[in-house]
Amino acid sequence: MPVRVETFDSLDAAASALRSTRSARFFGGGTLLMRAANHGDQSFDTLIRARDPSFRHIRSESEGVSIGAGVTMKEIIAHRDLSFLIPAAQAVGGPAVRNMATVGGNLYANSPYGDLAVALLVLGARIEFVGQGGRGVEIEEFMRDRDRHQGSIVRAVVVPRPRDPSSFRFVKVSRVKPKGISLLTIATYLPQSGGRIRGARVAYGAMGPRPLRATAVERLLDGQYLDSATIERAAAAACDGIEPRTDSLASSWYRREVVGIHLKRLLTGDRR
Ligand SMILES: Cc1cc2nc3c(=O)[nH]c(=O)nc-3n(C[C@H](O)[C@H](O)[C@H](O)COP(=O)(O)OP(=O)(O)OC[C@H]3O[C@@H](n4cnc5c(N)ncnc54)[C@H](O)[C@@H]3O)c2cc1C
Structure with a gap:
C-alpha cells in the first residue's frame, strides 16, 4: 500500500492535519515508522511531518x-x-x-x-x-x-537538570555490545542531603511494556545513606511489585534473576 507523506511548516498545521486525516501517524525521525511501513504495516497510509x-x-x-x-x-x-x-x-x-x-x-x-x-x-x-x-x-x-x-x-x-551530576546513573544491559537492544535498562536519581538520599527515583526499561518506576526500591533507598547494607536491601527488592516481561531476548524469570545484580552494580558504581 502506498504511503503518502505530508509536510507542514508549522506544528499547529501538522496537528490539525493529524486530527483530520484518518489512518495518519506523526513522523519524527521515522526509524520505527519506516521500518513498520517496509514490513507491510497497514495501520497507517499517511505520514505527517513538521519542519517547524x-x-x-x-x-x-x-x-x-x-x-x-x-x-x-x-x-x-x-x-x-x-x-x-x-x-x-x-x-x-x-x-x-x-x-x-x-x-x-x-x-x-x-x-x-x-x-x-x-x-x-x-x-x-x-x-x-x-x-x-x-x-x-x-x-x-x-x-x-x-x-x-x-x-x-x-x-x-x-x-530538570540533576543538581549533582553524580546523583544520576544510567545503565543499559544488552547481549550485543555496543548496539544491542535492551534486555534491561536502569536509571537512578538519588539526590543527597546531609549524606542521606532524599527523593529517590529508580526507573526500569524493558521490564514491562513501557518504562516504569521501581517504587519498592525507591521506598527502601529514601532517607538512607547509600552504604553497602542499603544497597543489598535495594538489590533484594529490585523486582518487588514488578512482573517482568518475556520477549525474544530474555524470559521474565531471567530478568527477575538479574535485575538485582545490575541494580547493585549501578549503585556501587561497578562499571563491569
Ligand atoms: C536498528 C534499530 C535499532 C534501535 N535501537 C534502539 C535502542 O537501542 N534504544 C531505543 O530506545 N530505541 C531504539 N530503536 C528505536 C527507535 O530508533 C528509537 O526509539 C527512536 O527514538 C524513535 O524515534 P523516531 O523519531 O525515529 O520515531 P518514529 O519512527 O518517527 O515514530 C515512532 C512513533 O512515535 C510517534 N511519534 C514520533 N514523534 C512524535 C511526536 N513528537 N509526538 C507524538 N508522537 C510522535 C510516531 O507517530 C510513531 O508512532 C532502534 C530502531 C532501529 C531501527
Whole structure:
C-alpha cells in the first residue's frame, strides 16, 4: 500500500492535519515508522511531518532544559547543556539510528526500546503537547496513559537538570555490545542531603511494556545513606511489585534473576 507523506511548516498545521486525516501517524525521525511501513504495516497510509524550527530547540529554562521533541539523539550528545543525558542518548542504536531517532519518537517506542525515556522518567521530565496550553503532563502520567495521547503531537520535553551530576546513573544491559537492544535498562536519581538520599527515583526499561518506576526500591533507598547494607536491601527488592516481561531476548524469570545484580552494580558504581 502506498504511503503518502505530508509536510507542514508549522506544528499547529501538522496537528490539525493529524486530527483530520484518518489512518495518519506523526513522523519524527521515522526509524520505527519506516521500518513498520517496509514490513507491510497497514495501520497507517499517511505520514505527517513538521519542519517547524521550534520543534528542534534546546533551551535552558529555570525549571530545567526544554528539548524540542524533534531533537535527535545525536543532537543531545553534542549539546553542552545536555551532557547528563549522554549515556542514555548514546544507548540508542548505532550512529545511523541516533542521527534520525528523535526524543518524541522515543517516548512512544514500545519495549524493549525507549532507553532515553527511562532517563527522562527518572529525572521527572514534563511533556508538552502542540495546541495544549498549560504545563503539559508529568512523564509518569504520560507513560501510564500513553495510548490516550496517540493522535497528539509532543512539542517538547522539559527535563530538570540533576543538581549533582553524580546523583544520576544510567545503565543499559544488552547481549550485543555496543548496539544491542535492551534486555534491561536502569536509571537512578538519588539526590543527597546531609549524606542521606532524599527523593529517590529508580526507573526500569524493558521490564514491562513501557518504562516504569521501581517504587519498592525507591521506598527502601529514601532517607538512607547509600552504604553497602542499603544497597543489598535495594538489590533484594529490585523486582518487588514488578512482573517482568518475556520477549525474544530474555524470559521474565531471567530478568527477575538479574535485575538485582545490575541494580547493585549501578549503585556501587561497578562499571563491569
Ligand atoms: C536498528 C534499530 C535499532 C534501535 N535501537 C534502539 C535502542 O537501542 N534504544 C531505543 O530506545 N530505541 C531504539 N530503536 C528505536 C527507535 O530508533 C528509537 O526509539 C527512536 O527514538 C524513535 O524515534 P523516531 O523519531 O525515529 O520515531 P518514529 O519512527 O518517527 O515514530 C515512532 C512513533 O512515535 C510517534 N511519534 C514520533 N514523534 C512524535 C511526536 N513528537 N509526538 C507524538 N508522537 C510522535 C510516531 O507517530 C510513531 O508512532 C532502534 C530502531 C532501529 C531501527
